[in-house]
Amino acid sequence: MRVHIKYFASIREAVGQGAETLETSAATVGALRDELLAKGGTHGEALARTRAIRMALNQVMADEEATLPDGAEVAFFPPVTGG
Amino acid sequence: MTHSAIIPRVSIQTEDFDLSTEVAQLRNGLPGVGAVCSFVGTVRDRNEGSSVSAMELEHYPGMTESSIEAMIDQAMDRFDILGARVIHRVGLLQPLDQIVLVAVISAHRGQSFQACEFLMDYLKSHAPFWKKEQTPEGARWVDARVSDDAASARWGLPAQLQTGG
Numbered sequence: 347m348r349v350h351i352k353y354f355a356s357i358r359e360a361v362g363q364g365a366e367t368l369e370t371s372a373a374t375v376g377a378l379r380d381e382l383l384a385k386g387g388t389h390g391e392a393l394a395r396t397r398a399i400r401m402a403l404n405q406v407m408a409d410e411e412a413t414l415p416d417g418a419e420v421a422f423f424p425p426v427t428g429g
Numbered sequence: 430m431t432h433s434a435i436i437p438r439v440s441i442q443t444e445d446f447d448l449s450t451e452v453a454q455l456r457n458g459l460p461g462v463g464a465v466c467s468f469v470g471t472v473r474d475r476n477e478g479s480s481v482s483a484m485e486l487e488h489y490p491g492m493t494e495s496s497i498e499a500m501i502d503q504a505m506d507r508f509d510i511l512g513a514r515v516i517h518r519v520g521l522l523q524p525l526d527q528i529v530l531v532a533v534i535s536a537h538r539g540q541s542f543q544a545c546e547f548l549m550d551y552l553k554s555h556a557p558f559w560k561k562e563q564t565p566e567g568a569r570w571v572d573a574r575v576s577d578d579a580a581s582a583r584w585g586l587p588a589q590l591q592t593g594g
Contacts, residue, residue: 355487355559356570400589405492407555421489425573425589428517428558429470429529429549
């Protein structure tokens with residue numbers, strides 16, 4: 347299935363791009379993160395589990411256990427700092 | 430009776446806003462309103478021991494609006510309020526600029542005060558915005574604060590700074 351991935355703020359800068367589309371068989375947000383981590387390089391560094399990263403699935407805050415539907419939009423970003 | 434159909438509850442914009450205009454629109458035609466509570470956040474010229482010459486605000490278009498809408502829905506459920514308005518600016522801002530407005534109306538002051546604080550605490554720790562400061566040492570992303578999590582915990586909201594990724 348196909349997922350649309352978005353990166354924001356320091357994660358976007360570390361990955362080197364703001365968005366990408368991926369064919370994946372990952373069942374969960376966490377499995378998708380593992381798949382991206384396995385690519386190594388900037389993805390490996392940007393999404394490392396030592397970093398504080400928040401995730402959203404279809405524009406709602408999600409954790410790694412969240413199930414990925416086909417065509418999902420998944421976002422990775424640092425803790426938020428608005429207001 | 431509220432008038433959410435007439436004016437939007439949430440605006441994400443680069444332009445500045447005028448507090449008096451926004452409050453007047455929020456109160457318009459609602460004689461049951463006896464209290465207006467508003468909060469305006471502004472850009473400071475110092476943070477974490479450095480002078481700040483400018484600030485760039487990034488956000489997640491779509492999720493920003495929907496998450497704040499959901500926060501206002503929660504505020505309407507939790508507090509006896511008649512309406513709320515949130516404006517958050519994005520893009521490049523300078524010290525003294527206004528960043529954010531939260532305004533709430535109710536029959537009596539207690540509920541407006543509480544709802545305004547609830548919305549601001551919730552927004553700080555859960556709405557997808559990120560600040561990048563320009564300082565003499567270079568540009569840097571602002572770190573999330575544990576104190577903001579503590580503020581949202583008062584309302585029973587989840588922390589965003591749990592350990593691990």
